[in-house]
Amino acid sequence: MSVESTPPAAPSLDFIREIIAEDLASGACGGQVVTRFPPEPNGYLHLGHAKSICLNFGLAQEHAPHARCHLRFDDTNPTKEEVEYVESIQEDVRWLGFDWGTHLYYASDYFEKLYSFALQLIDKGLAYVDDQSAEEIRQGRGTLTSPGVASPYRDRSPSENRALFERMRAGEFKEGERVLRARIDMGSPNMNLRDPVLYRVLHAHHHRTGDAWCLYPMYDYAHPLSDALEGITHSLCTLEFEHHRPLYDWLIEHVDGLPSRPKQREFARLNLTYTLMSKRKLLRLVREGLVSGWNDPRMPTLSGIRRRGYPAAAVRQFCKAIGLTKYPSLTELNLLEHHVREELNRISRRVYAVLNPVRVVLTNYPEGQVEFLEIPNNPEDEGAGSRQVPLSRELFIEAEDFMQHPVPGFHRLVPGGEVRLKYAFCIICQEVITDANGAVVELRCTYDDATRRGAKPVGRPKVKGTIHWVSAAHALEVPVRLYDRLFTAEEPESAGEQEGDFTAALNPASLLEVSARIEPSIAEAAPAAHYQFERVGYFFTDPQDSRPGAPVFNRTVTLKEGFTIKPTAA
């Protein structure tokens, strides 16, 4: 017996998912959801692509088993594309956690079909070969406020066009001598409809088709037809293609014999504060050596953030959190960092590392004695187990954990004051030794055996601070790279407005290399492992530069900071 129950609160759908739900309900897409992620292999994928990947592959997962997502390389411009990029793109999509199964395609696979479709348009009088130069075509196109004028070649006969187009394919023309144009409307307020170029001659070697072609289709022509050939139901792209949609539809409408009629929809691209999301500009950072490469941990590329230690799950969560709209938003970096910390807090082993050491001598601790303390690996995760950490008479603590002249609110070590060494005992600073310049070089302290194991003897003032430490004799020295945001400006693209150069906003302190004193258990660290340096931040063993027994650490993100010493205003 079925009982009428209150309908479960429908999860709110974004506008794309709403459209898909409607299409599914009306049967407009044949009960299937087929999407595609169509990068051009001309660079590395970045966080903006992650948004698109999560959308397209996510949709396929949500509608399984009546759905799939294709990975298609939009390789119609051989002058910019390389196999290096097609390989990195596949690696990045997989890393993000998605799988295209057998559905790997290349627009270049369709060159022959696309060519025959062009012949068809020519025969219908819907396309013509234009002999004008690029400059003449540009002039003829008109401007945003004035209509274009027809090319003198616009009314060539289909047979003449066909013969010319065949000769273009045969290699009889130099680059720029002839193009194929759609015959639409030179007076259209939409520039894309003013007889857009469909094919151009390019005597270039293609990374897949080699020298088989010297005639290459334009994106606007190849994309809708490739979508149709693959049976894509929903072709999702970013807002700047909005004005291309009428052309997309025009081609689907006028080419006969297409197996499906895909629909293009547009959403806003991702913008993030303190970074760039333009392949062209990222390429410039790489080319000019402003970063170490596409996978520099400061880069917003997927290979960069992966090397920095951002977990794929955090990126997926972030993509879910930012939503999907047509509003050209600017998302705060700290939302991404929030998801990174949330994930890392769950999975990271804790470890003690001192980045900026000050020597502490425990004057009442027996010389030569070493003890091992059992310390949990992750208090958030019982199953993570524990480790033995050596403790001895001489230690290092963080220089920032001691203040000779403390400011109000400082809870850590001060002259004559007491602080807890985490998982060890409390110490009192008895003497401060400084060098000739007054810099603190050593703290002579006494420890209190009654405060072991977190004990708080009654009747004593409360110890507010707990700090991390390492045994001086046992600590390892490891290279640590402290990464910070690449740019100092929220919107680096508009920051260098005067000079018109985003490099003006580069953060000079985006990378600081230091040598850290770290507990010896770290010698076993695997490459590509996440750690939390307690009270400092999350760190990742660099997959490229770490060696067995000799890890190199990248700071993924700092811990959220509570107390900060405010610079005292004069």
Place this chain on the structure above:
RNA sequence: UACCCCGUGGUGUAACGGUAACACAGGAGAUUUUGGAUCUCUUAUUCAAGGUUCGAAUCCUUGCGGGGUAGCCA
């Protein structure tokens, strides 16, 4: 200044003609062997003006603001 798209707390989103809510960020407190985490509480929102309606963030008009578009790039 032609056409298209978009305007909801500081930021990003939800509310689909019927009580403006969630997350991040900010603030306060509790708790804590990480000034982390966790848990409470809290500050703050419909671009503007008209109109339709019993009722408008939602529909209409105008204005204002933001974004996009004039590659033989994608």
